[in-house]
Amino acid sequence: QSTPPDDALYRALGGTPGLTKLMADFVPRLAADPRIGEFFKETKLSELQKQLVDQFCVVSGGSCVYEGETMKNSHAEMKIRKADFNALVEVLQESMDRQGIPFSVQNRLLARLAPMHRDIVNTR
Numbered sequence: 387q388s389t390p391p392d393d394a395l396y397r398a399l400g401g402t403p404g405l406t407k408l409m410a411d412f413v414p415r416l417a418a419d420p421r422i423g424e425f426f427k428e429t430k431l432s433e434l435q436k437q438l439v440d441q442f443c444v445v446s447g448g449s450c451v452y453e454g455e456t457m458k459n460s461h462a463e464m465k466i467r468k469a470d471f472n473a474l475v476e477v478l479q480e481s482m483d484r485q486g487i488p489f490s491v492q493n494r495l496l497a498r499l500a501p502m503h504r505d506i507v508n509t510r
């Protein structure tokens with residue numbers, strides 16, 4: 387018998403409805419960000435938004451299926467610096483603030499995203 391997934395963080399984020407609202411705010415802000423908006427100029431934002439909802443659901447312990455690419459493959463063609471990664475995290479924090487997500491919940495999510503920098507940041 388397998389242990390049930392710990393979905394406490396997923397629930398604290400408001401489940402799929404909460405994540406859907408969060409990404410609806412976050413993705414347009416990313417695309418408009420003066421520091422990193424340029425990266426997204428060829429991106430179909432509605433598709434990215436959907437992939438992010440699924441990915442954040444999985445990362446936070448919800449029972450979703452993420453069908454997108456690995457972080458390594460999806461970012462390989464872009465030259466992403468640590469500063470770009472940090473800028474994205476800042477925009478995400480702004481969006482989480484706007485959704486009223488408590489700071490402790492924000493930090494639990496960010497702790498699960500942080501290790502992804504190894505696959506995403508590929509340029510000095």
Ligand code: HEM
Pocket residue numbers: 422425426428429430433434437438441453454455456460461464466470471472474499500502503506
């Ligand atoms: C924790 C940090 C990040 C996470 C969790 C993340 C997650 C994702 C996901 C799930 C996708 C979709 C992959 C797919 O459709 O198969 C994606 C695509 C993309 N990411 Fe990230 N990403 C992160 C950081 C960054 C950073 C720092 C940049 C650039 C500043 C960036 C730029 C992009 C772009 C431009 C695409 C779309 C590629 C396309 O048009 O198909 N990402 N990311």
